[in-house]
Amino acid sequence: MELAVGAVLLVLFSVFSYLPSFDVPFVFDDLPNIVENPRVQPDGPAELPRALDARGARDRPVAMLSFALNYLADGLDPFGYHLVNLAIHVINGLLLLLLLASLARSRPPANGVPASSLAIFAALIWALHPVNTQAVTYIVQRMTSLATLFYLVAMLAFVLWRNGRVGGWVAAVSIAIAFAAGMGSKAIVITLPAMLLLIDWVFFDRFGRWHRIALVSLALAVPLLVLALVGNPLGSAFSSLPGREFSAYERVLTEGRVLWHYLSLYAFPLPDRLQLDYEFSISRGWLQPATTFIAWSAIALLTCIAFRFARRFPWPCFAWLFFIGASSIEASFLNLELVFEHRIYLPCLFLAAGLLASIPFPSTRAVVTIPVMALVGALAWGTLERNSQWQDFTAFWAEEIERGASPLRATINASGRLSRAGRYVEAMELIRRYDGPLEGMDGLRLRQVRGEVLFGMGEYGQAVELFEAIRERAPDAGRPAYFLAQAYLQLGDIQRADSLAARMRGRTEGPFIEALEAILALNRGEPAEGVERLRAYIETHPSQSAAQEAMLRLHVAHLLRALDQPEAAMTEYRRIVDLDPQNWAAWSLIYQMLTAGGDIEQAAKVKRYMEHHGADPEGW
Numbered sequence: 151m152e153l154a155v156g157a158v159l160l161v162l163f164s165v166f167s168y169l170p171s172f173d174v175p176f177v178f179d180d181l182p183n184i185v186e187n188p189r190v191q192p193d194g195p196a197e198l199p200r201a202l203d204a205r206g207a208r209d210r211p212v213a214m215l216s217f218a219l220n221y222l223a224d225g226l227d228p229f230g231y232h233l234v235n236l237a238i239h240v241i242n243g244l245l246l247l248l249l250l251a252s253l254a255r256s257r258p259p260a261n262g263v264p265a266s267s268l269a270i271f272a273a274l275i276w277a278l279h280p281v282n283t284q285a286v287t288y289i290v291q292r293m294t295s296l297a298t299l300f301y302l303v304a305m306l307a308f309v310l311w312r313n314g315r316v317g318g319w320v321a322a323v324s325i326a327i328a329f330a331a332g333m334g335s336k337a338i339v340i341t342l343p344a345m346l347l348l349i350d351w352v353f354f355d356r357f358g359r360w361h362r363i364a365l366v367s368l369a370l371a372v373p374l375l376v377l378a379l380v381g382n383p384l385g386s387a388f389s390s391l392p393g394r395e396f397s398a399y400e401r402v403l404t405e406g407r408v409l410w411h412y413l414s415l416y417a418f419p420l421p422d423r424l425q426l427d428y429e430f431s432i433s434r435g436w437l438q439p440a441t442t443f444i445a446w447s448a449i450a451l452l453t454c455i456a457f458r459f460a461r462r463f464p465w466p467c468f469a470w471l472f473f474i475g476a477s478s479i480e481a482s483f484l485n486l487e488l489v490f491e492h493r494i495y496l497p498c499l500f501l502a503a504g505l506l507a508s509i510p511f512p513s514t515r516a517v518v519t520i521p522v523m524a525l526v527g528a529l530a531w532g533t534l535e536r537n538s539q540w541q542d543f544t545a546f547w548a549e550e551i552e553r554g555a556s557p558l559r560a561t562i563n564a565s566g567r568l569s570r571a572g573r574y575v576e577a578m579e580l581i582r583r584y585d586g587p588l589e590g591m592d593g594l595r596l597r598q599v600r601g602e603v604l605f606g607m608g609e610y611g612q613a614v615e616l617f618e619a620i621r622e623r624a625p626d627a628g629r630p631a632y633f634l635a636q637a638y639l640q641l642g643d644i645q646r647a648d649s650l651a652a653r654m655r656g657r658t659e660g661p662f663i664e665a666l667e668a669i670l671a672l673n674r675g676e677p678a679e680g681v682e683r684l685r686a687y688i689e690t691h692p693s694q695s696a697a698q699e700a701m702l703r704l705h706v707a708h709l710l711r712a713l714d715q716p717e718a719a720m721t722e723y724r725r726i727v728d729l730d731p732q733n734w735a736a737w738s739l740i741y742q743m744l745t746a747g748g749d750i751e752q753a754a755k756v757k758r759y760m761e762h763h764g765a766d767p768e769g770w
Contacts (some may be wrong), residue, residue, distance in 0.1 A: 153251055156270030160243045163526065164236070164277050167533035170541040171287040172232045175732050175763070178426070178563060179290045181697075183217070185226060185730070188695040190217040198222070200693075212334035213293040226696050227731050231289045238295045239286045243277035245302040250503055252309045257353045257464050259507035271522045272503035280419040280532040281412075284426065285495035287540050293336045298496045300332030301339055308346050312354045338479050338496060345475055352460045352468045396432045398483035403433035405481035405488070406445035409474075412494045416501060419532055421539075422553050426546075428489040429556040449474065469504025473497045542764065548580070557584055558592050566599045571734050571765040574606040594623060598630060605633055610640045628654070628662030635666050639673055647673075661687075661698040668705045677709040684709070700730040707739070716743065734765040741767045 176185050184190060189200045201218035202211045216234065224230040247269050254265030276282070285294045304325045311321035325346070332339030396404065408430065415423060433442040453474055456467040476497040480486060506522075539546050547564030551557055561584040568577035581600050588596060601616035617634035624630065631654050638647035651670055654663050664687045671680030684706050688699060707722035720743055726736040737760050744753035757767045 152266040153247065153269065156247060156266070156273065157244055159270070160247065160274055160277050161240055163274065163530045164240050164243060167278055167530045168232075168236050168239070168286060168537055170534065170537040171236065172229050173763070174232065174287055174289075174537070174540045175228055175567075176226070176289060177567075178288070180288070183214075183290045184221075184231070185697045186695045187217075188693045188698070190214055191221045191226075191696050192218050193692065195222065209333075209337055210293050210335060212331050213296050213336065216292060216296065221696075225729065225731070228289065231292075232287070235286050235289060235292050235295065238292065238299055239277065239282075242295060242299050242302055243273050245299070245306055246276060246499060247273035249302060249306045249309060250500075252306065252313055252315075253349075253353055256309070256313060259465055260463070261507060261510060263506060267519070268503060268506055271506055271526070272500075274526045275502035275522075275529060276499060278526055278529040278533055279416070279498070280421075280424060280529060280536045281415045281491055281498070282495050283424070283533055283536045283540070284490065285492035287537055288426070288492065291492045291495075294338070294492045294495050297332045297336035297339050298499075300328040300335060301342055301345075301496060302499075304328035304332070304342055305346065305349065308349065309353075312350065338476070341475050341478060345472060348468065348471055348475065352464045352471075392485060394485060394487075396488075398485075400432055400434060401486075401488065402481075402483050403436065403442050403446075404430070406449055407433060407441055408489050409449065409477060409481055410445050411489065412477075412491075412497075413473075415491065416494065416498055419529070421532065421535060424491065424536060425550055425553050425555045426491075427550065427556045427559045429554060430489045432488070463508070465500075465507030466504040469500040472500050557586055558588075558596065562592060562596050562599060565596075565603065567764075569599060569603050569606060570732075571763075572606070572738060572768070573764075573766050574603050577603045578607065594620060601630070602633060605637055608640075610637045613637045614641070628660045632662040632666050636669060639669065644673065661691075661694060661702050665702060665705050668702075668709060672709055672712055677712040681706055681709045681713070696729040697733075700726045700733050700736070703729070704733070704736055707736075716747075719743070732763070734760060734763075737765065738767050 189203060192198050192200060198215065198218050201215045217231070220231050220234055250269035250272055251265050254268050258265060259268060285291045285298075307316065307321045307324035307328070310316045311318060316324075329339060329342055332342065394401075411430075431439070433439065436443045436446075452470055456470045460467040460471065473494075474497075476499075477494070480493045539549060547560045547567070550560045551564075561580060565577040565580045568574070568580065577599070581596070581603065584596070587593065597616055597620055601613050601620065604610075604613040604616065614634060614637045617630045617637065620630040621627070621634065631650060635647040635650045638644070638650065648670065651663075651666055654666070664684060668680035668684050671677065671683065684702050688694075688702055688706075703722050703726050707719040707726070710716075710719040710722060720740065723736045723740045723743070726733050727740070730736075737756060741753055741756040741760065744750075744756060760767045
C-alpha cells in the first residue's frame, strides 16, 4: 500500500513539474535529428522502417523509430514528443521505485530505514531532481531516458530472479531483450552486464568463481566491443579529436573534473548553476589545472574504498560504484563534447538511496518524512522553474549566457530563434553583444544567422557582404546562396542573381536551389512556371523533411498570391503549419491575410498563438 501511495505521488509531482515543458519548441540537436530529418517523418506505417536508416540511427535505431512513431501520430507538433518523453521519465521513476524496494528487501539498510520508505523517498528525489530536466525536456535526449528505461527493466528482472520472484528463463529473456533495445537507444547500456554483476556481488552473494569468470569475460569483451563501435583511439590519443579543441587524452583528464561538477550539481541544483551548454576549461595535463590530479585521485580513492567496504556498507558503496561505472562510457576518450547534464540521468539513479541508507534513521518515521518531503517539494518546484525557463527559449539563451554557458553557441541559438520568430532587431542586438572569435563551423553558423537577420531587417548590402564571405568558405552550400541571390534581387542586381543561380545549378541541387529558381521565375514575371516547378519537385522528392517541404510550399503560396489566387495561397499556408507548427513566417502571413480579409476573430486567435510562443505576427 505504501509503495502504491509513493507511485501516485511520483506521477502527480512529475506531471506538475513538467507541465511547462509541453510548450518548449524543438531546439538545438532536435532540429537536425527530428525537424530536418526526413527519415523520421513517415507518411504512413509502411515507411516506419526508414527510421532505422535515419541520421543518427546507426547506433540508436530504437530511439529514432520512436521519433518516427511520434511524427506518424501528430507530425511536428512538439506536444506529442514531450508527452512521450514525460511518460518515459515517469515509467523510469516507477521502475526505480520497484527496484529499490526489491533491493532493500534483499539487503535492508543498516540504519533501519524501512524498504518502502527508502524506495519512495529515493525514487521521488531522482524523478523530481532539476538536474534531470535536460534528459526529459530536451526532446532528442529521449535517447538517454529510453536507454535508462531498458537499463532499469534489465536490472529489475535480474533482482526479481535473484529474489526468487521470477524464473531464470523469464529473467534471461527479459534482460537480453532490454539490453538489445537499450543498445539501440544509446550505447551507454554497454555497461549493463558489469552493473548486473556488481548488483549480484554487493546485494546477494560473495565474490565466487563465477564472478571472476564473468569479470574476465567482461574485461576482454567490453574493450573489443567499444573498439568495434568507435575505432582505435590510441594511435591519435595526443592529437586533437576531429572537430574538437582537445585530444582523447585531454578529454579523459578533463572528465575527472566534470564528474565532480556533476556531483556538485546533484548536491546543489541551484537555478543559476544549470546550463544546457557549458563552457568548461580543458585539462591539458595532470596539473593543468591542479584540480585535475585532485579530481582523479579522489575518484580512485573513493572507488577503492567502495570496493573494499561494499559488502559491509552496500548501499552507499554501490551508489558510488554505479555512478562511476554508468558514467564510464561518456567520461572516456570518445569524441564527444565535454559536459552535458543529461549524461548523469542514468548514473545518479542510486545516489539518493545511498545517502538515505547512510544517515541515522529515527524511530519515529515522521521525523524524517517531513524534511524529506519538504526536499522533494523544493526539487519539484526547482524542476518546474527550470522547465519554465525552457518554455521561453529566447530568454533561456540570454540567461544561459549570463550563467557562463558557451557564449558563441548560446548566441547562435538565441539569435536564430529570434530571427525565425521575426524579431530581427532583438536578434541583431544579441549578435552584436558577442565579441568572441568566429572560428570553425560555429563561427560560420553565426555569420549565416547574422546575414539572415540583416536580410530580414532590409540591410541587403551588408547581407550580401556576409553571404559572399560565407560562400568563399562553403561554395556548394545552398542556404547562403539562396539568401545571397535574394539580396541581389532586392538591390536590383538581377544579372548577379541569375549568374549565381546558373553556377549553383551545375554544382548542387536541393530545396534551397529550387526555391531560388522559383524566386527568379517570379522576378521574370512567370509565377505560374515557378509554381509548376516547385510542385513537381515536392512530388518527386517525398523523402525530404517536413521543414524543407514547408519552406518550398511557402514559396508556392507566395507565387499563388502573385497569380491573384489568395484562397489557394491560404490553403498552402495552412498546409505549411500542419507540416511545421513552428513555421512562424507562414503563421504571420495567415494572420495578415485574415486581417486583410476582415476575419478579425480568427486573426486575433492566430496573433495570441504566435505571441504565446514569442513570435511577432508583424515580423514578415
